[in-house]
Amino acid sequence: MTDMESDRISCLPDDVIDQILSLLPIKDAGRTSVLSSEWRKKWLTLSNLVFDSQCVSSASSEDPSVSKIKFLKIIDNVLLLHSGPINKVKISAGYDLIDMNSVADIDRWILHLTKRSIKKLVLDFWLDEPYKIPWCLFSCQSLHCLKLYWCSLKPPMKFEGFRNLKSLYLEQVTMTQDTFEKLISGSPLLEKLILWDHNGFTQINIHAPNIKFVQIMGKFEDTSFDNTLRLAKPVVDQTSQSKSHGCSSNLVKFFDHLPNIEMLVIISYFIKYLFADIVPVKLPTPCINLTFFSICINFNDLKEISAVRCLLNSSPNLQAFTISARLEEHADHLTPVSYCWEDIFLEPIIPLKLQRVKILDISGTKSELDFIRFILLYSPVLEKMTVKPVLNVTSELMTKLIQFRRVSGKAEVIYLAKDSS
Amino acid sequence: MAQEASSSTSSKTISLKTGDGEIFEIEASAAKQMKTVQRLIDDLGDDITIPLHNVFSKELPKIIEYYKKDITGEITKDFEAEFVKDLNDDEVKVLFLAANYLDANKLFEFLSQNIADRLESKSVEYVRKYFGVENDFTPEEESKLREERAWSFRGIKEDE
Numbered sequence: 001m002t003d004m005e006s007d008r009i010s011c012l013p014d015d016v017i018d019q020i021l022s023l024l025p026i027k028d029a030g031r032t033s034v035l036s037s038e039w040r041k042k043w044l045t046l047s048n049l050v051f052d053s054q055c056v057s058s059a060s061s062e063d064p065s066v067s068k069i070k071f072l073k074i075i076d077n078v079l080l081l082h083s084g085p086i087n088k089v090k091i092s093a094g095y096d097l098i099d100m101n102s103v104a105d106i107d108r109w110i111l112h113l114t115k116r117s118i119k120k121l122v123l124d125f126w127l128d129e130p131y132k133i134p135w136c137l138f139s140c141q142s143l144h145c146l147k148l149y150w151c152s153l154k155p156p157m158k159f160e161g162f163r164n165l166k167s168l169y170l171e172q173v174t175m176t177q178d179t180f181e182k183l184i185s186g187s188p189l190l191e192k193l194i195l196w197d198h199n200g201f202t203q204i205n206i207h208a209p210n211i212k213f214v215q216i217m218g219k220f221e222d223t224s225f226d227n228t229l230r231l232a233k234p235v236v237d238q239t240s241q242s243k244s245h246g247c248s249s250n251l252v253k254f255f256d257h258l259p260n261i262e263m264l265v266i267i268s269y270f271i272k273y274l275f276a277d278i279v280p281v282k283l284p285t286p287c288i289n290l291t292f293f294s295i296c297i298n299f300n301d302l303k304e305i306s307a308v309r310c311l312l313n314s315s316p317n318l319q320a321f322t323i324s325a326r327l328e329e330h331a332d333h334l335t336p337v338s339y340c341w342e343d344i345f346l347e348p349i350i351p352l353k354l355q356r357v358k359i360l361d362i363s364g365t366k367s368e369l370d371f372i373r374f375i376l377l378y379s380p381v382l383e384k385m386t387v388k389p390v391l392n393v394t395s396e397l398m399t400k401l402i403q404f405r406r407v408s409g410k411a412e413v414i415y416l417a418k419d420s421s
Numbered sequence: 422m423a424q425e426a427s428s429s430t431s432s433k434t435i436s437l438k439t440g441d442g443e444i445f446e447i448e449a450s451a452a453k454q455m456k457t458v459q460r461l462i463d464d465l466g467d468d469i470t471i472p473l474h475n476v477f478s479k480e481l482p483k484i485i486e487y488y489k490k491d492i493t494g495e496i497t498k499d500f501e502a503e504f505v506k507d508l509n510d511d512e513v514k515v516l517f518l519a520a521n522y523l524d525a526n527k528l529f530e531f532l533s534q535n536i537a538d539r540l541e542s543k544s545v546e547y548v549r550k551y552f553g554v555e556n557d558f559t560p561e562e563e564s565k566l567r568e569e570r571a572w573s574f575r576g577i578k579e580d581e
Contacts, residue, residue: 012514012552016521016533023537030573034545034566035554057576074572 022046025054026078044078047087051075053097064096071097072105079112088145089113090122098125107134114140122147130174148173155179161186169194177201184208206231232289235265255283255314265294279306282313282349290315294322299367302344308371313349322358325368325390339367345374354379361390364397373404382408388416435462436470443478444470451488456524476519483516487528496527505535510551513539542577 021029021043029043056071071093091098091109098106106123113121114136121143123131130152138155145167153175165187171194175183180201184190185208192213193206204216204223215235216223225231293311297304312318344367357375362368372387387401398415406413433449437458449467452458461471473481487504490496505513517532540548549556558566567574 012518013521016517017552019533020537020540023534025541027573028541028543030570031545031577032548033570034558034563035549035552036557038557039554040566055572070572077572 018042022048026050026074027055027057030078041083044082045084046082047085049078049082049086049088050090050092051078052090052092053094056097068097068099068102072102075109076105079109082116086113086116086118088120088122089118090124092122092124095126098127100127103127103131106131110134111136114142117142119143120145120147123151124149126150130172153179153183155182159186161188163187163189165190167192170198171196172199174199175201177203181205181207233265237265255285255287274307279303279310282310285314287315288317291317292320293318294324296324296326298326299362299365299371302339302367305344305367305371309346309348312352316350317353319353320356321354322360324360325362341370345370348378352379354382356384356386357382358386358388360386360388362387363390369397369400372401376404376406376408376411376413378407379411380407382406382411384412384414386414386416433467435467437476437481438470438472439476439478439481440474441477443481445478445481445485447485447488448492450492451485454488454491454525454527455484456526458523473523475522480512480516480519484519484523484525484528488525491527501531505532510536510539514551544577 021032024032026049029046032043033040051071051074055074056067075091091106110121111134118140119142121137124147125131126149130150132152132154133148135156138159141163143162143165146162146165147167147169149171151173153173159179159182161182161184163186166189168183168187168190169192175198177200180198184193184206188208189210190208191210193208193211194213194215195204195218197218198220202220204220206214206223206225211231213233214231215237217235217237223236225234293315295308295311297308299305308323354375357379359368359372372385375385376382389397401413401415434446435449435452435458437445437447439445452462458471458473465471476484483504487496490500508516513532513536517529517536520528520532540551543551548554556563
């Protein structure tokens with residue numbers, strides 16, 4: 001190596017070094033304090049802190065209570081010595097590092113962080129019971145992003161939401177209906193909401209003018225979107241049937257507030273809820289931006305098939321869809337449904353622009369095959385249809401599919417046997 | 422500025438001259454990803470060979486290779502792993518410095534993560550040498566500090 005090269009190598013500019021330092025795990029960053037006097041405090045100004053099992057490397061023979069104490073001390077140490085604003089903190093640990101005895105410490109850390117203008121907080125640990133979020137967090141208005149697992153939220157009466165919150169992820173979190181409403185309506189900048197397996201409330205009312213992305217997976221009775229003009233990609237997975245079927249025009253309500261919907265993902269029972277009433281031929285307002293949807297339907301329920309037709313008739317720019325067949329819990333799926341093709345599979349009222357479709361988990365029933373035939377018949381620009389059976393249904397199915405008339409000259413029908421992905 | 426509508430052709434190539442006098446060609450669209458190069462093009466025109474005083478013939482081809490893949494949108498995790506697989510820590514540092522000089526953001530970010538990954542669990546001495554840091558602690562000061570940070574030294578083999 002020439003002199004010139006070795007000089008170059010040792011000269012990493014400061015800002016570049018800071019960049020690398022910010023990507024090191026806490027443990028390695030801590031060691032840099034020994035490099036030189038100039039480096040002693042560098043690592044304490046890092047603004048993203050991740051406390052996880054990497055911080056503590058313990059011998060397998062070590063007493064678990066010792067590891068817990070170590071973990072605690074490290075977090076205490078770092079938070080105490082740290083100077084400057086703290087952007088992000090993530091505490092992610094298993095029961096070997098955080099248990100019910102740590103609750104008072106966790107409360108203390110959160111209190112400390114609220115005073116350091118924390119922007120993003122991730123609490124990922126699983127105690128015996130959901131961790132009760134301390135009241136101090138509810139008045140922390142510096143939060144932009146909150147990600148909570150297995151917690152319970154019981155804010156004080158004066159709680160009105162998080163003014164600056166943009167992204168909210170809640171997994172197995174418990175709160176009352178009232179708290180949920182306050183949370184959503186009191187966080188006007190909210191753009192992204194993900195709810196997994198929530199507890200304690202059954203109405204999902206999303207009143208959020210800036211929301212762009214919603215994903216809901218869990219049990220709920222009713223859902224409404226209000227003033228959600230920007231919502232382009234809702235993902236809704238209702239894991240059990242609504243008890244209330246009588247709600248009038250759930251459907252119109254749903255789509256009315258989502259004029260900019262580009263992509264729709266509906267899983268499990270939600271479609272049944274949406275189309276609880278009489279299924280219209282088409283929606284009152286077409287979804288002109290909807291280019292893709294993915295839904296689960298029960299092919300034995302003719303109403304649900306009509307629901308798909310309604311969606312097709314209302315989405316003039318739809319390019320692709322994925323439909324998975326859903327088996328009902330109550331086994332009436334064994335009795336074949338009788339109907340007239342002309343009644344159920346009416347020609348679409350608008351030309352379909354479908355290019356790619358996927359039909360998954362089918363068992364080869366008449367209504368499933370008729371649906372496939374319907375799509376092939378009325379999709380003039382179809383390029384690819386992928387069909388995947390749930391059981392290794394015989395090749396008879398494949399033969400039937402190939403025989404269906406395709407109106408699109410270049411349509412390719414791909415049949416995935418059980419073992420292929 | 423005496424420039425014609427040269428931005429229309431995407432197949433246009435730009436000539437780059439390294440600090441040790443070698444010339445390499447890159448596509449104009451790749452040059453756009455290196456802000457320093459783009460600035461020089463804007464000032465000097467795209468028909469002139471662009472001089473890069475601080476980048477040398479050892480590392481420039483590798484950088485060009487990266488951005489060739491980038492403009493076709495083919496950069497995957499596998500490609501990135503392959504890209505750095507046979508490089509030693511110093512070679513990565515040289516590339517990283519070049520990416521910094523060229524203001525080539527994507528490569529810069531990828532390499533900073535790679536360097537951080539390589540430095541994980543390395544000894545203090547190693548990191549000192551890597552960053553070119555001179556140790557100005559007395560032995561007593563250093564050992565006291567090491568004690569204070571004992572938790573961060575667990576499991577690390579120091580090279581003596």
